[in-house]
Amino acid sequence: xxxxxxxxxxxxxxxxxxxxxxxxxxxxxxxxxxxxxxxxxxxxxxxxxxxxxxxxxxxxxxxxxxxxxxxxxxxxxxxxxxxxxxxxxxxxxxxxxxxxxxxxxxxxxxxxxxxxxxxxxxxxxxxxxxxxxxxxxxxxxxxxxxxxxxxxxxxxxxxxxxxxxxxxxxxxxxxxxxxxxxxxxxxxxxxxxxxxxxxxxxxxxxxxxxxxxxxxxxxxxxxxxxxxxxxxxxxxxxxxxxxxxxxxxxxxxxxxxxxxxxxxxxxxxxxxxxxxxxxxxxxxxxxxxxxxxxxxxxxxxxxxxxxxxxxxxxxxxxxxxxxxxxxxxxxxxxxxxxxxxxxxxxxxxxxxxxxxxxxxxxxxxxxxx
Numbered sequence: 001x002x003x004x005x006x007x008x009x010x011x012x013x014x015x016x017x018x019x020x021x022x023x024x025x026x027x028x029x030x031x032x033x034x035x036x037x038x039x040x041x042x043x044x045x046x047x048x049x050x051x052x053x054x055x056x057x058x059x060x061x062x063x064x065x066x067x068x069x070x071x072x073x074x075x076x077x078x079x080x081x082x083x084x085x086x087x088x089x090x091x092x093x094x095x096x097x098x099x100x101x102x103x104x105x106x107x108x109x110x111x112x113x114x115x116x117x118x119x120x121x122x123x124x125x126x127x128x129x130x131x132x133x134x135x136x137x138x139x140x141x142x143x144x145x146x147x148x149x150x151x152x153x154x155x156x157x158x159x160x161x162x163x164x165x166x167x168x169x170x171x172x173x174x175x176x177x178x179x180x181x182x183x184x185x186x187x188x189x190x191x192x193x194x195x196x197x198x199x200x201x202x203x204x205x206x207x208x209x210x211x212x213x214x215x216x217x218x219x220x221x222x223x224x225x226x227x228x229x230x231x232x233x234x235x236x237x238x239x240x241x242x243x244x245x246x247x248x249x250x251x252x253x254x255x256x257x258x259x260x261x262x263x264x265x266x267x268x269x270x271x272x273x274x275x276x277x278x279x280x281x282x283x284x285x286x287x288x289x290x291x292x293x294x295x296x297x298x299x300x301x302x303x304x305x306x307x308x309x310x311x312x313x314x315x316x317x318x319x320x321x322x323x324x325x326x327x328x329x330x331x332x333x334x335x336x337x338x339x340x341x342x343x344x345x346x347x348x349x350x351x352x353x354x355x356x357x358x359x360x361x362x363x364x365x366x367x368x369x
Contacts, residue, residue: 001026001076006154007061008229009068009213015058018233019047020157023054024306026076035060037083049311051237068213068229069154153189153211155232161309162235163246171197173206176246183246185253187211187227195224207253217259225256234263240309242270243282282310283318287329288344298336322347326354 003022011017019027027033027047035043037060045056064085066072075082156166156174164174164185170192176183184206186198198208209225220226238244252258252266286305290296298319302312319338322329329347331339342350 003074003076005072005074006151006156007066007068007070007072008154008233009215010230010233011057012061012066012068014053014055015061016053016055017057018158018236019049019052019054021307022074022076026081027054028303028306034080035083036080037063038085049306050240052240052309069151071151153187153229155211155229158229158232158236159185162232162239162244162249164249171201171208172211173201176249178246183207183250185209185249190216190219195221198224207250209253209258214259217257225253225258227253227258228260231258231260231263234260235266236309238263238267238270239282240311241279243285244270279310279314280318280321282308283314284344284348286310286315287318287322287340290340292340292343292346294340295333296338296340298338327351 001022003020005017005020005023008018017023031047033045033047033054035045035057037043041060041063043056043060045054048055060066060083066085071086073084073086075084152166152169153172156172159174160166163176164183165176167173167175171186171188174185174187176185184201184204186201186206186208187210188195188198189211195210202208207225209227210220211227211229212220214228214230217226217228235244235249248266248270249258252262255262283305286301286308298316301319302315305312305315319330321327323332323338327347329341329344331341333339
């Protein structure tokens with residue numbers, strides 16, 4: 001199987017690769033994997049499930065001189081993953097020169113030297129000259145012409161994990177369906193067109209932003225929102241700890257400037273609201289998708305949790321808690337097999353009634369002293 005991976009600036013700087021759906025499926029349960037490049041060089045990489053990345057690819061990125069928005073093909077060969085870089089844009093140094101045909105040098109016709117002159121001169125043969133021409137890139141010759149890039153932004157996979165599905169582009173339209181309503185996000189990368197292209201989308205109620213690295217956020221024109229790939233990547237990691245939804249990203253988009261600082265503020269707020277209960281709350285949201293009376297396997301639930309950015313340990317702990325009093329929401333049928341005895345919402349209502357009854361009893365006990 002072959003998958004495509006689009007590099008981000010964060011990948012290049014940290015030598016990492018985000019765990020996409022394809023990578024998660026093939027690396028499930030592994031902590032270290034062998035990556036092999038085009039030259040047969042082996043890279044022993046670490047699979048960081050908690051942070052949702054693969055670490056240890058910086059030497060490969062430096063070796064190939066890769067940059068953000070370039071694509072790598074991932075070939076899954078048994079226990080190994082083969083890497084094949086497919087750089088876009090200008091050819092590397094030396095390639096453009098070698099492709100240019102040699103231009104013959106024009107010489108004026110001269111009379112043939114006499115035999116004596118030929119001997120004195122040694123009859124040297126004229127050396128051939130090669131004229132090397134390096135073409136200017138199109139964006140240099142035509143700086144005002146929009147450069148249409150058909151490849152979707154590198155944040156597409158991260159946005160999918162946050163609940164936003166790509167509709168098309170450019171401008172790149174992402175939609176997060178939420179039942180009776182939806183959140184619409186439209187973005188452009190520098191060079192893909194003028195910000196005025198986003199005006200019609202804003203009139204339709206969409207959040208319009210320029211997608212650019214943190215180092216370029218100061219150059220975003222006024223009147224247009226901003227979103228950085230680094231902030232989106234940070235949100236995905238945050239979702240592994242807290243029950244993050246598209247509405248949380250919408251809150252940031254309303255402010256108009258979504259960078260690392262904005263995500264850090266959101267993280268502080270979530271920590272204050274949920275603290276250590278965040279992972280358990282995310283597990284309950286995952287379990288609420290199942291119907292009362294449904295029988296499921298723990299392994300399947302763990303796989304679903306990984307897709308949502310949760311670690312399997314959170315699922316195992318949550319299942320154990322809900323299988324015991326006072327919850328008894330789950331019933332263990334056999335090792336690794338469980339029955340959902342009641343829906344999550346109904347169970348929470350029962351627990352709430354239990355807590356209120358216990359609180360009232362405690363108040364009566366305290367009042368007797």
